[in-house]
Amino acid sequence: MSLVAYEVSQGIAILTLNNAPANAYSTPMFKELDAAILDARWDPAVDVILITGAGDKFFCAGADIDMLSGMDPDTKYYFCLHANETLLRLEHTPKLVISALNGHCVGGGLEVAMAADIRVAPANSKSKVGLPEVSLGVLPGTGGTQRLARMVGQTRAIELMAEGRLMSVVEASEYGLINRLLAGDDFKSTALEYARKFCRPGTSSRAIGHIKRAVRSGTDLPLESGLALERELQQRLFAGNDAVEGLAAFREKRDPQFTG
Structure with missing residues (x-):
């Protein structure tokens, strides 16, 4: 068992x-x-x-x-x-x-x-x-x-x-x-x-994962270093499909369909 x-x-x-x-x-x-x-x-x-x-x-x-x-x-x-x-x-x-x-x-x-x-x-x-x-x-x-x-x-x-x-x-x-x-x-x-409610397609699991990484890894760092980590994780999200979909859905007044 x-x-x-x-x-x-x-x-x-x-x-x-x-x-x-x-x-x-x-x-x-x-x-x-x-x-x-x-x-x-x-x-x-x-x-x-x-x-x-x-x-x-x-x-x-x-x-x-x-x-x-x-x-x-x-x-x-x-x-x-x-x-x-x-x-x-x-x-x-x-x-x-x-x-x-x-x-x-x-x-x-x-x-x-x-x-x-x-x-x-x-x-x-x-x-x-x-x-x-x-x-x-x-x-x-x-x-x-x-x-x-x-x-x-x-x-x-x-x-x-x-x-x-x-x-x-x-x-x-x-x-x-x-x-x-x-x-x-x-x-x-x-x-x-x-x-x-934290799963695709209604929510960006990729963004949640990056939020978790920013908090878990960043809060034990000096503020300046934590902010640098946050920027790098944000840039990775901007380069992905979920950010494109989320921004487009907001502009088009529809529910996003995230793929992660």
Whole structure:
């Protein structure tokens, strides 16, 4: 059985973490996730990557504790290193990534979700969100300390991680950890519908990819360097078909048909 189910539907690569009962991740799962990210990156038919969990109780409960307990310190280090590399690959892929939080999203599960560009959850969800690693005597070591601080600020991130507190999805959205709470009885269908609005032909997936690259790569640079990157990415868009189509559609007062 695959630990990361992979499916492409209407421009969306759906990556489903699949390890009952809590979709906890292991080295084999991260190897499959890494391969799936590359498949989606290289597939010209894919505009958006959507990551979710199997079932309706857990997005991901983080690392498999039984697996970690059996590892020696060096193996644990390489496990964390590969997880970091995989999530960086996800961030650097110039396609929009959405995490659809179908259930509890805690520990390393939240670290996976934070590597996405957008996080969505059901509006009526009773699931919990947080980084409780301090209760195990460790820190959030799959990017949690760095991504959370960049999202909510240093002092608030330290407070949340030091407390190890689990939040509701409503509170997580108030912190900015969840971008959108989606209403509807079938969350996965609603999440796919939301993701499709970022796909061709109605939206320029190429422009979205360049926006992502400008933000991900540019905001850690000095302003002048970030502006230079923005100009170069804009020039690449001006040289492509989508910019020609978008400008023409605006002038002709019609809906654009983007090809990417």
